[in-house]
Amino acid sequence: MSEENETIEEVQTLPLDSWHRGKGARMVPFAGYEMPIQYEGIVAEHNWTREQAGLFDVSHMGQLMVTGEKAAEELEKLLPGAIASLKPGRTRYSLLMAEDGGILDDLMVTNATPWIEADEEAGTEGHWGEPAYYLVVNGAMKWDDIGHLREHLDDDVTLTHMDEHALLALQGPNAATALNRVMRNVIDDMVFMDSVVHDFGEWPLRITRSGYTGEDGFEISVPAQFAESLADRLCAEIEVRPIGLGARDSLRLEAGLPLYGHDITEETDPVSADLLFALTKKRREEGGWMGHEAVAKVLADGPKQKRVGLDIEGRMPAREGALVYSGDKQVGRVTSGGFSPTLERPIAMAYIDTDLSEEGTDLEVEVRKKRLPAKVAPMPFVPNRYYRGK
Amino acid sequence: MARYFTDEHEWIDLEGDTATVGITDFAQGQLGDIVFVELPEVGTMVEKGKDAAVVESVKAASDVYAPLSGEVVEVNDGLEDDPALVNSSPEEDGWFFKMTVSDKSEMDGLMDDKAYKSFCDGL
Known part of the structure; x- marks a missing residue:
């Protein structure tokens, strides 16, 4: 192979790039983007998140919306979790599976089906709108995931890459206290894995009570043009400091959460990876999803x-x-x-x-x-x- | 006593035929929080430019090369209990090891304080 044939992948910037630099972040290339590895230091940031609240920019992750009447049953062909029984406003951890039982990616899936209010003039009652599922996938895998979904989802289902959205994660024991002070009465009724849409002034947000640190916390999807203002609003709270990728990695390791590309890959199956909780019991037995045959064999034989x-x-x-x-x-x-x-x-x-x-x-x-x-x-x-x- | 620097961000204090070796403030800043230092054993013969120690930060392990050739005669036991000394006092209490200098001509090419500073400014 000659050097001329090598593809030079251009490192892209994310909406909060200059915001991070202004906060003194050390930027490194990660998943094709310039990302903050640390600000004041990994240990200090790690401990701050465990004791207070940390704000993580995870905008490199892929945010996808799958819509259509058949969205749930189509997704169930590719994911081993129960999607059809996932209630609107609820989130579940799942896996994108390969035919041979390997893991193509891990992801969060939220039933984002909108509630349509009653319209007296039109004479319609309140009802659920077109089924919609919001997916958050790994940054390094998102292009492969999009290709896989486009290839295998039925044409009646629409896949939208929300690449005009940033994603912020607020994590830590004081995350709820801080967020409550910024937006009152929004998260009061939310528990782990609940998800709501909320218009904060003119900013349409999706707030999910989830994260990847083992702490209580929220992931907030925000249109890119408002990301910096939102990050400033959150960091103005006394409990909140920006936290880099370095601490994100040490936090998720302590929480026992696998990192795609390292702890789970195309070469690992969900049984060996100890992720059976992501395979709903009924679907584990009934199958009907890509990779089921191979996974069933590992289940029967033992990993x-x-x-x-x-x-x-x-x-x-x-x-x-x-x-x-x-x-x-x-x-x-x-x-x-x-x-x-x-x-x-x-x-x-x-x-x-x-x-x-x-x-x-x-x-x-x-x-x-x-x-x-x-x-x-x-x-x-x-x-x-x-x-x-x- | 004269202090010298390498382009691998180590400092060397030369006193007679004995050199004290550590990593610079610039280096510890690049490495971040140091959680473990693996030092050579006393009596080890080290060779200029070859592995002599390993510094582990939270995120990665980095090799420290011997700045000169010689025999390790003493190591900083304090780093075993408190590796963060390398962060808090890199150019004093956080020294790594002392070694004999077998070939003083290897000192050629080392930088002095001023040269090292402008070397770092250029990075």
Whole structure:
């Protein structure tokens, strides 16, 4: 291959690019965009999010809207979760599956079907409008996802890429307090995985009580032209500081949440990845979704390896790619690992041979030719604090 | 005592035939929060430009190269308990190791304070 044939991918900027730079962010290319890796420092930002509230720009993620009378049944052909029974205003974690049982992406799907108010003049009663599903997919995978959805969804279903929208995540134990002060009475009745549309002045927002840090929090979809003003409004609250991608990664690792491209890939299936909760029991049995046959076989035979947590002794972190041993035998591989700022010790996720994947099993991880004692640990490493109601 | 710098952002204090080695304030700022430092064992022979230590930040591991060739004679045990010393006091308490200098001609090409500063300004 000659150098001339190499495609040079242009790194793009996101709506909040200059806002981040103004806040002192160090920008790095990520998923094809210039993204803030950190502002004041990963550990400080991580701890702030666990104690107060952090604002994350996740506008690189793909926001998609799937609409049409057959939207739910069409999506159910590609996702293993129950979409048809997902109530309007509710969100669910799901997977985009390959025929061979591999995972093409993980995503959040929200039933965004609008409620149409009664119209006395027209003589119509209040009713649900055209079914609509709002999908949030990984930034690095969004173009592949869009291609996959366009190829396999029926022509009666419309797929819209909301590329004029930014996405902000407000995460932390004080996220609700701060958001409530900015927009009163909007989130009062919301619990984890609830989603509403709200017109904040002239800004049409979609607010979902979700996130990827293990904390209570919200993801706010906002038209790009209002993103900077919204970020300023939120950061004006005493509890809120901007947080970079670095802390986002250490937070999600502590929360035991897999990162696509690392802990789950096309080579991993949902059974091995320990994501069975994303496969609704009924649909797991009945099938009718891409990849079901292959996944059913893994379910019947049992997975060769399983995704587990590892507590690592000492202070030296084991990173992605580190091999895991039981005695002389290699029994697994670390898929993401690092130093946990909350626990102040190294933690990791790894795929381990199923017979050695039980909690408490003693193993060793090899880092720079040294063997570090490690123990299979329950995840999350740091307890989740999602708000599920009083 | 004279202080020298490498283009790999290490500092070297030369006292007689012994050099104290650490990473610069610029380097620790680039690395971010340091959570672990793997130091060479006392008695290790290190070679100029080859791996001598590893610095682990929250997000990544980075190699630290030996700025000169020689034998490691002492390491900073304080970094074991408090690796964040590299962030808070990179050019004093956060030193990495002391080594003998086997070939003083290797000092050629190292920068002084002023040259290093303008080197960093140019980055």
